[in-house]
Amino acid sequence: MTISKSCPCGFHATSRFCPQCGRELRVVSKASPWPTVGQRLDNLDPPLTLRARCPAPMGARRLRADAGARRFDVFITPPSDPEGALVERQRARAKLGERLLPSVSQDHEGLIYEITELPKGQSLRALLEANVEAPREALMGLLTRVFRPLLGLFAELHAQGAFLGGLDPDDIFFMEGEAAEGPLEVALLAPPRVHVEGAQASARPKLRQTTPGFSAPELYGRCRGGLIDARADVFALGMVLYYILAQRPTLFEAGDCQRRLPSPRVYADAPPDLVAVCQRATASLPLRRFADARALFEAFELALTVTDARRRGCSLPLKLDIGHELHIGLLKGQFTPQNQDDMFLGWQEDARLGLFLISDGVSISDYGSGEIASGAVRLEASRTWARLMGEEAPAKPPPSIATLEDRARVLRRMLNRANHRIAALLHQEIPRFIGPPEGIMAATAVVGLLKDNTITLAALGDSRIYLVRDGYIVSLMPEHNFATQLMQMGQPPAIARQVQGANALVRCVGEFEKGEGDRLKPVLLQPEILHLNLLPGDTLIFCSDGVPDYAAWDEEEAEARICAEVEEADDALTAAFELMVLANRGGGGDNISCIVLRCYTEERRA
Amino acid sequence: MNALHLDWLADPPKLPADTPRLDLTFKLDLRVDGQAPHAPLVIAVGVVGEMIGAPSRVLVGLRDAIREALDDQDRLILLGEEAPSPFDFKGALSAGAEALRRINPEFNRRILLLVHGQELISPGSYEILTKQGIGLDVITVDPDVEQGAFVRFAALLGGEAMAVNPESALSLAEGRARALKAARYPGARLTLTPLGPTTLQRLYRLSPSPVFLGDIPEGPVSLDLGPLAPPPSWIITAELPRLHVGLYEALAAELTWLEKGEPRVERQTLLLESTAEAAELRAVRADVIAARHLAQATAWPEEILMALRRADGRQIIRTLDASLQHFLAFEAFDKASEIEGLRVRFLRRGMLRFQDINRLRRLLASVTTPPL
Incomplete structure (x- = not known):
């Protein structure tokens, strides 16, 4: 036993523990019964060199070892097996049998070594x-x-x-x-x-x-x-x-x-x-x-x-059952008379072409307001639909939607034009913009362009698009908030979710920078794009965050309830209504909007 | 006249010939992250030993202010000439302590106090009882008053606080007093002193019922053991700085009690060994963490109260959501649905009543885990 009178913290004492940091000052040199990393065990067959320690149950040690190019796992217990680790391991071996790698047992210096050679895989x-x-x-x-x-x-x-x-x-x-x-x-x-x-x-x-x-x-x-x-x-x-x-x-x-x-x-x-x-x-x-x-x-x-x-895609032409709901939210309506959610729904069954949009205006803005921003997105959706239908005045050829990239281009253009529309609205009121562009009205947008059996989805902000099928639900688009951005940059989720402004939108319709003469210059928006082949039995839900945020107390439960409501409803219209009721039953603290699309084939519906 | 009344219950049992010793158990969960400057440490402290000690004398006290609400006054006798103010809780405790001063300290002494619940409580007023080694249980006869302070006070003195309707107050008091009469070690206290690198943070009682006892100030913490059936246990959250390899003193625990009139002491020091082995850092004490969750949840009613004062609705919803998750995690589905109702009510009305908070507190205290 050696006695050290000075502690690494700088304190000097003669007591057993340092009065300042609590560390033991006497270093007791005791012979450990366990072999240590780096030790070479020549008496084992084959002779092993211990390389690294692995997690082991109480009363046992586990190490990785090697002998030349061969690698081994070594499980060591005293014969008395005080914590029953060896017995438990033998029970596990009996239960799993052939699935386990074979091992041999050897006694060495009063300990039992169970040696398993690791495979080449x-x-x-x-x-x-x-x-x-x-x-x-x-x-x-x-x-x-x-x-x-x-x-x-x-x-x-x-x-x-x-x-x-x-x-x-x-x-x-x-x-x-x-x-x-x-x-x-x-x-x-x-x-x-x-x-x-x-x-x-x-x-x-x-x-x-x-x-x-x-x-x-x-x-x-x-x-x-x-x-x-x-x-x-x-x-x-x-x-x-x-x-x-x-x-x-x-x-x-x-x-x-x-x-x-x-x-x-x-x-x-x-x-x-x-x-x-x-x-x-x-x-x-x-x-x-x-x-x-x-x-x-x-x-x-x-x-x-x-x-x-x-x-591979569905070979049969899909039919659509469509439902939608827009509600101010029971609680939200008590504080503000404006519904800042907006939607657009266009469906041409003969052409099997559809455009579906949910837009949620950001409630806190210094210039303009959320309902004007979401209204601008809706107007652009309406205009895009008119162009797709060849009804735009003055008459222009409709944009091509032959390829998936064409469809993505149509949606990108639509959202960017909405961005320009918001800038134009502001320029009318404020030709020279002095304040920070972050305070300008904005809106989220989730939009789907359906042609035949394929839907092209675009998203900006934290509104949701869910796919419901066979009792499962999945959100198709990541939310564009600060927390998600941090996670994508590699931050652990627990830290990303706790930072200040974790829920703040980082992408939305209504992004600007200042140009010459303090004029607002719309930023080129790059929405998230996803192409999805729809199958009979699929249900797509476009909704604002008012639905999942108030459907239940947490995201998992909210999604489970949304899934159950949609699957139990007789048709899409009832499903949309039930979603609105669900969010209101949970408080209705935000505007509620949703579009439900159910895909079916004639045979399946029958 | 406002006064404190009392009732002596039947004769206590005789002192056993040979009283056994008490002892302490510790269980720890310490998770070390190589990057973090501090490691969270959870210490579960339990008392073990034969749960038979000295006989008890229980003083049942009744405030005059609630007398009219109760139907049976005959069995209650006047405690003192000097009447404390109807809202003076400390005065009631002083009167009770004075009444018990003449009882032989070999006997276990407890006060079971019936109050209407609107008494003013100043922090530290329980020290009058602490000094004399007297325990406290409280019954409030108005379920609509905020009960948190009584719960904490009683828990610090090894007891329980209950809220009942006036009609059932006396029968509850009698039943409780009989239960308290079960013998225990007189003056049994536990004193915990952080040592070396340990910084104590929060203290919770885990059993007999989980209660958040508050943030721990610097220096030792002293706790009344209360009745020893079920054995009391506590959860302490603490943190450690990054430590060099070595053995450290982390916590000193001192258990004191009277045995046949003689003071007895049991001292233990909690030692932690800091190693360089990464494999050692993966041992998770799941039962301690589960107990910590249960205990930590008892702080949520207090957090809701503070958020109500700040009109911070978002925090209230977050805390209610956490409570709901908590009940689901422990598979208490009926309690979870009650909280869901509370959550929706709050969203609709924008307020919670004290009765709701008391209900939440009782629900949170009613979830239990296997014993540590």
């Missing part, structure tokens, strides 16, 4: 890290070759009434299978424990080894008093799907924050049907998730089928 973490930089075309391959077999493994386990309580991507390995392009073979290291559904032992919250970025909120004690079931595995699998779809490095806060994760579509152009499945799997409350991996497997397979069908 890649670990799940390595695959997910490589996916961040991979081209988007690799997505389907990763889903079918990696995610599907992993999901199958957990579905088998859950079918036996057992679950792991999460996964560690460093402990799961994928090897090439028999078929060159077929699914990869999956094998895993023995998990610390296999829980049995309903068993008292698995229901008691204990000290947990969590894997940041993959562990469910209940593993952090956030739900149900820390109790876990198969839904903890569903969350972990959902996170794997999330990283595949979002092409994003691990979000360490996943599971350790109360709000749900941002949609994978915030980070990458992911198939909406798969995003909907992913969001349900990673719901923050266990009861909102799939009951087990089997249910997730079924939903995943269905979403893959729909994604494939959507890519």
